[in-house]
Amino acid sequence: MKFETYSSSRESCCDREACAPVLSASDLSLFYGRKAAFRGVNLDIHEGCITALVGPSGCGKSSFLQSLNRLTDLIPACRIEGTVTCCGKDIHEPATDLIALRRRVGLIFQKPSPLPFSIRRNLDFPLREHGFTDRGEREAKMESALRDVCLWDEVKERLDSPATSLSGGQQQRLCIARALALEPQVLLLDEPCSALDPISSGAVEDLIADLRNRFTVVVVTHNLAQARRIADDVAFFWVKENAGRLIEHGPAEAIFSDPENELTRAYIAGLRG
Amino acid sequence: MDSSGDRWLLWVLRGSAVIAGGVTLLVILFLVAASVPAFQHLGVVRFFTDASWHPAEYAAEGTFNLWPMLVGSLLVTAGAVLIAAPLGVGAAVFCQYYAPGAVAATYRRAIELLAGIPSVVFGFWGLIVLVPMINQWHPPGQSLLAAVLILSLMILPTIAMISDASMAQLPDEYRFSAEALGLTRWATVRGVMLPAAAPGVLTGLILATGRAIGETLAVLMVCGNIVQIPTSAFEPVRTLTANIALEMAYAAGDHRASLFVTGLILTFIVVALVFIVEKINRRFSSLIP
Numbered sequence: 001m002k003f004e005t006y007s008s009s010r011e012s013c014c015d016r017e018a019c020a021p022v023l024s025a026s027d028l029s030l031f032y033g034r035k036a037a038f039r040g041v042n043l044d045i046h047e048g049c050i051t052a053l054v055g056p057s058g059c060g061k062s063s064f065l066q067s068l069n070r071l072t073d074l075i076p077a078c079r080i081e082g083t084v085t086c087c088g089k090d091i092h093e094p095a096t097d098l099i100a101l102r103r104r105v106g107l108i109f110q111k112p113s114p115l116p117f118s119i120r121r122n123l124d125f126p127l128r129e130h131g132f133t134d135r136g137e138r139e140a141k142m143e144s145a146l147r148d149v150c151l152w153d154e155v156k157e158r159l160d161s162p163a164t165s166l167s168g169g170q171q172q173r174l175c176i177a178r179a180l181a182l183e184p185q186v187l188l189l190d191e192p193c194s195a196l197d198p199i200s201s202g203a204v205e206d207l208i209a210d211l212r213n214r215f216t217v218v219v220v221t222h223n224l225a226q227a228r229r230i231a232d233d234v235a236f237f238w239v240k241e242n243a244g245r246l247i248e249h250g251p252a253e254a255i256f257s258d259p260e261n262e263l264t265r266a267y268i269a270g271l272r273g
Numbered sequence: 274m275d276s277s278g279d280r281w282l283l284w285v286l287r288g289s290a291v292i293a294g295g296v297t298l299l300v301i302l303f304l305v306a307a308s309v310p311a312f313q314h315l316g317v318v319r320f321f322t323d324a325s326w327h328p329a330e331y332a333a334e335g336t337f338n339l340w341p342m343l344v345g346s347l348l349v350t351a352g353a354v355l356i357a358a359p360l361g362v363g364a365a366v367f368c369q370y371y372a373p374g375a376v377a378a379t380y381r382r383a384i385e386l387l388a389g390i391p392s393v394v395f396g397f398w399g400l401i402v403l404v405p406m407i408n409q410w411h412p413p414g415q416s417l418l419a420a421v422l423i424l425s426l427m428i429l430p431t432i433a434m435i436s437d438a439s440m441a442q443l444p445d446e447y448r449f450s451a452e453a454l455g456l457t458r459w460a461t462v463r464g465v466m467l468p469a470a471a472p473g474v475l476t477g478l479i480l481a482t483g484r485a486i487g488e489t490l491a492v493l494m495v496c497g498n499i500v501q502i503p504t505s506a507f508e509p510v511r512t513l514t515a516n517i518a519l520e521m522a523y524a525a526g527d528h529r530a531s532l533f534v535t536g537l538i539l540t541f542i543v544v545a546l547v548f549i550v551e552k553i554n555r556r557f558s559s560l561i562p
Contacts, residue, residue, distance in 0.1 A: 069453070071449065071452065071453055074448065074449060074452060076374060098455075099455045099456075099457060100455070101455075102452065102453060102454070102455035103454075103455035106453065106454070106455075107453040109446065109449065109450060109453075111446065113446040113447070113449070113450040114450075115447060115450065115451065115465055115469070116447070116468075116469050117468070125456075125464050125465075126454040126455070126456060129456050129457070129460045129464065130455065175450070178454065179453075179454065182454065182455065
């Protein structure tokens with residue numbers, strides 16, 4: 001099964017009724033050995049929206065995020081039950097093209113993870129591997145991705161210096177640019193601001209907000225204020241019976257103003273978690 | 274640093290450091306001192322320009338050309354490293370990124386076992402099995418090729434284990450972020466993991482080179498020991514190490530001193546290799562956090 005690559009002519013929308021979910025988890029559980037990281041999660045990710053996954057540490061948010069592009073495959077003894085569909089196709093089918101899936105559903109880690117090479121090579125190598133053989137085309141994509149994350153002016157003079165010489169916030173924006181250059185449809189962000197200082201964190205947050213409508217964004221965050229500022233949809237995770245559970249999800253305004261579940265209410269009010 | 278236990282430990286550690294460093298220094302000083310008569314009577318140039326290697330007790334009576342043996346050592350070493358490097362690095366990549374856990378563990382044990390086999394066993398196997406095989410193909414059998422093959426088996430584990438260890442040290446994030454970008458396993462290995470592990474892999478290669486150039490017994494048993502610059506891989510050669518081992522029993526006077534010169538050359542080569550390793554580590558440690 002091949003996923004078609006994302007095309008920029010796609011109509012963007014954040015209308016939950018009008019479009020089918022891009023990603024959809026149904027009855028999804030994940031186990032590390034015998035221990036369940038999360039159980040029975042049903043969640044639709046709507047196209048063009050920013051979905052925030054909130055909840056305390058250890059409730060399976062990050063594991064859930066990584067299961068959406070099958071990065072959990074890399075962890076030995078990790079087992080998945082249930083299904084995830086991407087544009088209607090089950091991503092756990094044996095015939096799934098993992099490369100295309102991960103290109104379509106990019107993931108940014110909590111800790112900025114530039115590869116130990118130059119800034120240029122960090123962007124250039126993945127593009128080359130994804131079949132962009134024309135050097136000029138790669139350069140153009142690199143520049144536009146770096147402009148998207150407002151990093152171009154800061155690094156254009158030193159594209160050949162090591163990516164690790166950038167500050168934490170710059171590294172994180174570089175990682176986001178690296179994913180954007182591949183033109184994904186969905187961007188998964190795993191607490192992208194938590195390892196950064198407040199100023200860098202603000203820059204990355206603004207960047208995520210700017211991605212709305214151009215990309216579908218799923219962001220794990222501990223920061224409720226941040227979720228309130230940027231999210232269209234919110235999904236609240238909590239640990240129950242030693243496993244993460246999805247307690248409640250829905251439009252951000254509903255979750256923040258009038259949650260249905262007592263746990264959600266307590267968490268949002270800052271009483272628990 | 275206040276307790277007497279700490280002070281004792283400090284002195285014990287200082288003492289061990291002085292002993293270890295001192296012994297190395299003394300060995301080199303001894304080598305130099307024992308070589309001095311040869312340099313006094315022969316000079317340096319004759320070791321490379323004499324007509325042949327027919328040493329005698331007095332410098333005037335013999336010829337002392339070490340060049341063919343230096344060439345022999347370098348050829349045997351280069352050949353072994355050329356064969357063992359791709360195999361060893363390949364084995365490490367297989368263990369780290371492709372083999373299932375149980376297979377990788379078993380494979381690692383096997384490589385460690387290979388490292389533990391004494392060199393005389395390699396030499397004996399080479400003499401009994403490998404040399405006759407090469408002899409059938411292209412006589413005489415005892416040859417540069419035989420030495421290269423035996424030696425490559427012997428240094429393979431060094432390369433494999435050091436490469437494996439240096440790849441294991443790489444942070445998981447490299448692999449995760451590479452695969453999250455939709456890179457294939459092979460692209461991840463080739464474009465990310467191998468370059469990131471390169472300083473370690475290179476260190477392994479150089480240490481293996483040092484081991485290869487210093488290996489004596491196994492090489493001596495299969496290389497034929499004829500002093501000549503070989504024109505093909507099937508011709509016998511003699512290495513610097515084998516030269517010392519073969520002649521030390523009866524060498525005297527300037528002959529004996531020139532064997533020490535042989536040892537000095539070997540030591541210089543190994544010191545140069547260690548120096549290169551240092552350089553590499555210093556150069557790359559600044560690059561990778």
